Every structure is written in structure tokens, then in C-alpha cells.
Amino acid sequence: MELRTVLVVGTGLIGTSAALALRKRGVRVLLADRDPGAVRLARELGAGTEWDPARQPEQQVDLAIIAVPPAHVASELLALQTAGAARFYTDVASVKAEPIHRAAQLGCDLASYVASHPLAGREKSGPGAARADLFLGRPWALCPTEEAAPEAIATVLRLIELCGANPVEVGAVDHDRAVAVVSHAPHVAASAVAARLADATDVALGLAGQGVRDVTRIAGSDPGLWLGILSGNASPVAEVLEAVAHDLADAASALRALAEGDGTATGELTQLLKRGVVGHDRIPGKHGGPASAYAVVQVVIGDRTGQLARLFQVCDEVGVNVEDVRLEHAPGLPLGIAELSVQPDAAAGLTEALRERGWQVP
Numbered sequence: 104m105e106l107r108t109v110l111v112v113g114t115g116l117i118g119t120s121a122a123l124a125l126r127k128r129g130v131r132v133l134l135a136d137r138d139p140g141a142v143r144l145a146r147e148l149g150a151g152t153e154w155d156p157a158r159q160p161e162q163q164v165d166l167a168i169i170a171v172p173p174a175h176v177a178s179e180l181l182a183l184q185t186a187g188a189a190r191f192y193t194d195v196a197s198v199k200a201e202p203i204h205r206a207a208q209l210g211c212d213l214a215s216y217v218a219s220h221p222l223a224g225r226e227k228s229g230p231g232a233a234r235a236d237l238f239l240g241r242p243w244a245l246c247p248t249e250e251a252a253p254e255a256i257a258t259v260l261r262l263i264e265l266c267g268a269n270p271v272e273v274g275a276v277d278h279d280r281a282v283a284v285v286s287h288a289p290h291v292a293a294s295a296v297a298a299r300l301a302d303a304t305d306v307a308l309g310l311a312g313q314g315v316r317d318v319t320r321i322a323g324s325d326p327g328l329w330l331g332i333l334s335g336n337a338s339p340v341a342e343v344l345e346a347v348a349h350d351l352a353d354a355a356s357a358l359r360a361l362a363e364g365d366g367t368a369t370g371e372l373t374q375l376l377k378r379g380v381v382g383h384d385r386i387p388g389k390h391g392g393p394a395s396a397y398a399v400v401q402v403v404i405g406d407r408t409g410q411l412a413r414l415f416q417v418c419d420e421v422g423v424n425v426e427d428v429r430l431e432h433a434p435g436l437p438l439g440i441a442e443l444s445v446q447p448d449a450a451a452g453l454t455e456a457l458r459e460r461g462w463q464v465p
Contacts, residue, residue, distance in 0.1 A: 106130050106261055108164040110154055110189055112179060114138075114145035116225060117195050118170030119233035122150035124266040127235050133164060145230040156186060163187055166258050169194040172328065173335035177205035184212050191255045192216045193262065197282060198335035199246045199275035213250035217259045218275060220244040221268055222286070228325045236267070243268035246275045283339035290321050290329060291344060297322035313431040350375055397426050398450035399442050403463040404430075406437040414441060414462070421456045423449045440465075 109125055111118045114136040122132045122145065132151030136142045142153055155162065167189035169179050173196040180192055192215055196202055199218050207213060223241040225232055243263045247256050263270045273281070297319040300308065333340055354375055360368035404410050418425050427444035445453060457464050 106165050106258065106265065108133065109262070110135065110164045110167040110183075111151065111170060112136070112154075112167060112183065113170030114141045114150065114230050115170060116228050116230070116232050117221065117223075117237075118168065119145045119148065119150050119230040120223075120235065120237040121168055121170070121195065121221075121262075121266060123148065123233055123235035124238060125262075126151060128265045130265065133162075141230055145233070148230060148233065150230070150233070156188070164189045165191065166262060167192045168262070169196075172196065172331040173198040173202055174331055176202035177209050177211065180206055180211050180216060181209045184215070190215065191252075191258045193219045193259045195219060195221055196335070197286065197332050199244070199278045201335045203246070203248060203275050213248050214252045215255050216248075217251050217255050218246040218248075219259055219263070220246070220278065220282070221263075221266070222282075223268070228328060238263075239267040241268050242271045244278050245270050245272045246278055247272070248275075279336050280339045283336055283343050287333060287336055287340045288343035288347065290324070291333070291340065292347060293319050293322040313429070396447070397444035398447040399444055400450055400453050400457070401465050402441045402443065402457060403465065404439055404441045406432065406439060411441070414443075414457075417457055417460055417462070418443070418445075418453065421452060423453045 106125070108131045109122075110133045111122045112135045114122070114134050118136075122134060125132050126149060133154035134142050134145050134151045135154040135156070136145075145151070146153060167183050169176055169183070169192065171179050171194075176194045176196050180194070183189065183192060194202060196218075197220055199220060203213075203218050206216065221238050221241060221243045223238050223243075225234075225237075243266070245256070245259060245263070260270055296315075300311075300315075300319070353371055357368040357371040361372075402414060404414060415425065423445055425443050425445060429442040429444075430439055431442070432439040443453070454464050
């Protein structure tokens with residue numbers, strides 16, 4: 104199934120990123136949003152042209168992508184189908200079971216609709232944060248109902264292919280339980296940790312390092328957006344958070360016991376920390392397979408224009424692929440540490456090359 108024209112309803116981060124990815128592949132994209140400013144910005148970014156609903160049905164597109172909050176997916180789907188906007192429809196909300204159930208209640212045509220969810224995002228929101236490569240190599244859940252027509256499924260699979268993502272077919276209920284574990288509950292947990300910083304002293308904040316930034320990064324996302332996501336997946340998220348709360352309560356009890364001199368309490372803490380290592384190591388690597396064990400080369404880098412480009416130029420010169428990079432700034436100083444993750448057999452050669460070119464490698 105070839106996609107010639109696509110309508111994106113909702114020009115936020117996900118909708119605009121999908122539009123940009125499709126435009127790069129030569130697809131004609133129409134844009135719609137209740138916020139005229141969002142449509143205008145998405146259009147200026149090159150994501151497409153504004154949709155004119157008055158030209159329906161002669162302007163019918165191949166696929167409509169509904170990129171609105173979960174609570175509004177079903178009503179938007181019904182309105183679009185009533186207008187004959189597209190041959191087929193999908194949504195990209197991060198909750199699946201409730202929108203599908205609601206769509207059935209409203210009498211939507213489930214044959215032309217295939218629910219989906221790209222597992223990609225950023226802590227920033229809005230069209231200004233959109234990227235054409237946002238979905239590259241990322242899983243994209245596909246949750247067709249029994250009523251979904253084969254051609255509708257093929258059309259959404261083509262969308263996923265054009266965006267560079269990897270399709271994963273999963274039932275809606277299983278999807279919601281899965282994202283509760285890997286996305287929704289972690290967001291609440293990150294927010295709970297970040298909330299402790301709201302009343303932290305200046306001394307504590309001055310000592311903040313990369314660890315707390317890593318743990319709380321996603322807590323900077325739009326609360327209104329996340330309230331809608333969490334409300335749509337409330338029970339699965341609550342179950343995960345209750346399990347996390349149980350572990351944290353046990354850890355707190357063990358620490359209280361240690362503070363009172365009970366050395367036997369270290370066993371419970373050790374078990375939790377070990378389970379954390381096991382869980383961390385099960386997170387797939389960047390290509391979806393088992394996580395690779397990389398060597399980390401630390402380089403002192405000045406906070407000046409072009410420093411990262413120079414650093415990567417050295418890597419290119421010696422033929423070393425950088426698998427990942429992290430930056431940690433030194434508080435109060437115009438420099439920081441760049442941590443380059445590379446294959447273990449490349450670490451020594453890269454370290455030597457950097458030192459030869461004047462870089463400080465601790």
C-alpha cells in the first residue's frame with residue numbers, strides 16, 4: 104500500500120515528527136489542529152500544508168493520523184469518518200484499550216481504523232520539539248482489532264516503515280500493561296523524585312550531578328499531557344506503582360533498622376539493588392537486541408563552540424564508532440566531561456589518539 108497523502112490531526116511533538124518524516128519520503132501531508140499557532144509553526148517547519156475540511160470528500164487522503172490525547176481519540180475518529188476525511192485511520196496515543204473501547208461505543212467504523220503507538224518521545228513538547236528522525240529504529244506498537252481490514256493494517260504498516268520504526272503487533276490490553284511498566288509508572292516515579300528537589304536547599308542543588316539529572320529528566324514533561332495519559336491507563340499504572348511503593352517501603356524500613364544499629368537489614372537492601380541491576384541489564388540495546396557492554400572513554404571538554412565537533416572528528420579519523428555519548432558539566436567551571444561509549448577493543452586506541460592530539464583523558 105503506497106501512501107500518497109496523509110492527514111495529521113494534532114500538530115504536537117508526535118504528530119509533527121510523523122509529518123516531517125513522511126515529507127522526507129515524498130508524502131504529501133495535510134495538517135490540522137485546534138490551535139492555529141501550532142499548525143502555523145508545523146507548516147513553517149516544513150511539515151506540510153494546512154488542511155481545508157471544506158474540501159471533503161474530494162480531498163480524501165489515504166491515511167489520517169490522529170495525534171491527540173487519549174481521551175479525545177474516539178470522538179476525533181468519529182468526526183473524521185463522518186466527514187469522509189480518509190480511507191484509513193490510525194492514532195498515536197500512548198493508551199490503546201480505552202480509545203478502542205470508546206470508538207466502538209460511538210459506532211466508529213473499526214474496519215478502517217488501526218490503533219497504534221510509536222514508542223518514542225522527548226521531555227519537550229509541541230511542534231517546535233519535533234524531529235523527522237524521532238522514530239528511527241524505535242518500536243511502534245500496532246493494535247488491530249478483529250474488525251480491522253487487512254488493507255487498513257497494511258496502510259499503517261507502511262506508515263511505520265516510512266517513519267523508520269519497527270512494527271510490533273500487540274493486543275491493546277497487553278500494550279497498556281506493558282507501557283505502564285516501561286513508560287507510564289517510570290514517569291510518575293521520576294516526578295516523585297524530582298518533587299523532592301522543589302524544597303531542596305541550595306546546598307543540595309549545588310551538589311546535584313548527572314545521576315539525579317538522569318533519574319529526573321522525563322519529569323520535565325508537560326503535566327497536562329501526562330495527566331491525560333495516566334488517566335487513560337490508570338489501573339495498570341497503579342498496579343506498577345504499588346509494587347514500586349512496596350519495594351521503597353521495605354527499603355526505608357531496612358535503612359531505619361540500619362540507622363538503629365541492626366546490621367542484618369543490609370540483606371533486604373542488597374536484594375533490591377541486585378534486582379535493579381538485573382532489570383537494568385534486560386533493557387534492550389540501541390538496535391533492539393540485548394544491551395551491549397561498552398567501554399567508556401572520558402574526555403575533558405571545554406564549554407566552547409565546536410568542541411564536540413572536534414572530538415567526533417578524532418573518532419572519525421581513527422575509525423571508532425561512538426555508540427553513545429553523555430555530557431556532565433563541572434559546576435562553576437567552563438568545562439565538563441564527555442563520556443564516549445565505544446566497543447571495548449576500540450577504547451585503548453581512541454584514548455591514545457585523543458592524548459596525542461592534546462585532549463585530556465583522565
